[in-house]
Amino acid sequence: MKRNFKEYNQQQNWLFPPSIEELIPEDHPVRIVNGVIEHLDLKPLIRAYSKDGQPSYHPKMMLKVMVYAYMDNTYSTRKIEKAMRENINFMWLSNKQVADHNTIARFRSQKLKDVFKDIFKQVVLLLAQEGLVKLKEVYTDGTKIESVAGRYTFVWGNALKTQKEKMARQLEEMWEYAQSIADEEDTDPTPPDFKKVDKEKVEKTAQKIDKILKGNPKASSKAKAKARYIAKNFPANLEKYEQQEQLLGNRSSYSKTDPDATFMRMKEDHMKNGQLKPGYNVQISSEDQFIVNYTLHQDTNDIHTLRPHLENYEYLYQNLPETLTADAGYGSQENYELLSEKGIKGYVKFNTFDKEQNKAGKKRKEKAPFHRDQLYYNEKEDHYVCPMGQRMEKIAQATKTTKSGYRQTVSKYSAKNCNGCPIRNVCFKGKNNRVIERNHALEHYKQKAREHLLSELGEIKRRKRTADVEPVFAHIKSNRNFKRFTHRGLDKVELEFGLHALAHNMRKKSA
Template sequence: MAFRHYNQNQLVLFPHTFDDLIPMDHPVRIVNEVLDKINISTLLDAYRKEGNPSYHPLMMLKVMVFAYMENMYSSRKIEKGMRENVLFMWLSNMNIADHNTIARFRSQKLQTAFKDVFTQVVLLLAEEGLITLKQIYTDGTKIEAQAGRYTFVWGKSIKTNKEKMLKQLEELWKYAQSIASDEDKDPEPPEFREINKEKIQKTVESINQKLKGSKIADKKGGAKAKAKLNYIRNNFEKNLDKYQQQEEILAERGSYSKTDTDATFMRMKEDHMKNGQLKPAYNAQISTENQFILNYTLHQTPADINTLASHMENFKDNIGQEKFCEIESLTADAGYGSEENYELLEKLEIEAFVKYNTFDKEQNQNYQSKNKTFSKEHLHYNQEKDFYVCPMGQRMEKNHESCQTTKTGFEQTLSHYKAKNCQGCPLRSMCHQSKENRSIERNHNLERHKELTRKRLKSEEGIEKRKKRCYDVEPVFANLKHNHHFKRFMLKSLKKVEIEFGLHALAHNLRKKVA
């Protein structure tokens, strides 16, 4: 039988090189080529001049990005790859960093520099003509945090516990008043509206004096009252300190996890029970074009509607004012449809193809016929004289305006209209259920934006963009989660998960470039 020559001890005149073993079109060469073009001065600033020489940050960056392209996220597996994998050996030039060095590089050295690295790669993709930075598609998804699912703190629970503390103080104070002698009774009760240390101390001292000075305390449950007083004295101030610390961590959020205080509990779609359980998570927002990720941000709020302003501000800071002004349109789903977001995009001179919450329902003929006559959206409005006309032809004059502020601080102006006389109207039961005359409130600025958006979305361009959104931004999340198993963060804290998501985003862009 004929076999190829095999001798492990055979000497060769010219030793083999890793370069001979790697195909010219292999993705590792793309990583090497692209990252060689970027400026890493911001990354160099993360290193100190003193101490032992460090591994070169460009080498570490290349290894890290390529590892994420290969679905290799563990620092120990990356270290193993640098020892055993030809691709990593070629990329690192036979340098082998231990897993602790790799972990520190990812979580510390990249903290301030990675977004700049990512943006430079995006601009390189634009120079190559793979993207234009003109038509962008924005969407968000929730990714589970590396935190305990049952180590939660809820803002509403803190509020409830404080109210219970106030109630216990008030009940004990009333009991002390009931058994105190006439001369020891307080003429005016203290205000039990807001609890603080000073109020606890004064109230406890006052109750204690009344219980000590009363001769009938033992006959009327005095022992139980004294036990409650001791519990209040020993625990209430400590609990108040604990609640204050928790409220500082919460800030404007409704919840957080004790094992990752930056993570907020959000309702997740992906769940083993398929019932959408609440889990600690982060809200990841991306903007894409041709399935390339142009920008990403991580948020602690579960609602997409409140993320667009900071996401666009971050985008502008990264690519610069000049490039940002080249953006022509933004397409997003109804989760972003709000007056604040429409105003923002109008101010930025970006054409908004963003659905509002009832747009899809309006396309249903049954919805239109059901609401055509009596809904406030279909009442005739005289813009010149500023009044509405009810289905019976009665004028509904504006009686006042009101202002309200959203959670993000955006001010909305509402106009209120009321009919003069609905009594005896044959259509009253179908028109409204109020016992008084019908009244409506309208946000004219929001209605103006909705009308403009309705025309855009129904145009040929709008229909095309609505179709493209489904296969531009959404497949990116599907690819990251299902093909590359990125369903849960490995790192903790907002700053670190931003780096982790950024590595996934950059790896996705380079994989897309190779494809």
């Protein structure tokens, strides 16, 4: 029985061969990339090229290929080169030109590094011209993305501190031993200060110890061996520790194979046990799920990232948003004050806001009449009143400095006499009179935040935040499978995430 098939002949020639242009659908995302980049001012990128030497591939073409590659989940330069040879969409963008993987890598790491933020800004402003974003209301959040560095190549600040203290202690013990057996002319009435040791101090002290022990019949062979070990190893070790401390800066850790990466607790841990891994803290601000601002940080939490994040926003657009909505990770006195100074209306939770609002939190509050927050405060006379009606006068005022250098003022109030109070056991457990601490500025900002968050608009913004900024991270990390950087160094990973952010905006525009 004869089967009925469509004609198939590979040797059949085309009378009118189609052009690549005809093979690309009108609504294909590659056309969005092409159209958007055609409208950009690429003079800063062009200036990154030298006038001398062989002609280069046009930066406009290279940028189109790079952006579309990230939209297509193609991040390897070798795979991008392969796509330029075989993929009709890449061939259309490049006009059939094929750049080798080294040229593509140099374009990404060298040509784009100083101009990419400007390119990203121009694309966002084009979105604003089309009415897709207004740059007035933003939703801010952060996520941690793992570095390409080895997971077990850590250097801990506390470990360095412990090692230096141990070395200082051993050096002091050897000094005391040497002094105990030294002749009268070799004794030193003013011993070195071993609280802080450096390479020079260790070398000088080791020389003095060696001078006393050498040829001294009272010195044991074990002590001489230990002195030789100190003279040989301690100066080099101290120099290494000091170099590592310089790399640490204000951080608690870094990776040996990517010194810019900090060890952070990742939610997307492959072991599912909250393992610490080297990574970066990525901050974004979104509007209608478009990314309008992004920054990368080495801080393990979000509190200290808001100021540089807003500074980057202001640098890009020469303006600031009218409102900013964020979760409790940003709720601090410093950030509330920052938003107030910048004229931004913040809808930012503080750490106990959710507990206050749930039923269990409200019940706990009702059952805790002796809690500090339930005590009556006389603002005019600056004193509290305890549950028994006793005045709690202000006894001290202290200033605390945060990691970022921000200064907070904390006041202390004490009851005059709690002895014999019939409710003392339920009021507090201390032996002396009850003392409470209060940061009045923070309480003021928390009350304003509470009013904003509980307003009708605040409730809308709280609901919208979870549907605006969080899905962006979910899309990039889960749908695009971007869970680990492929480059090392803060500047390079910032550019890498920027390409993902730009590709995300292009994809959403074409959706």
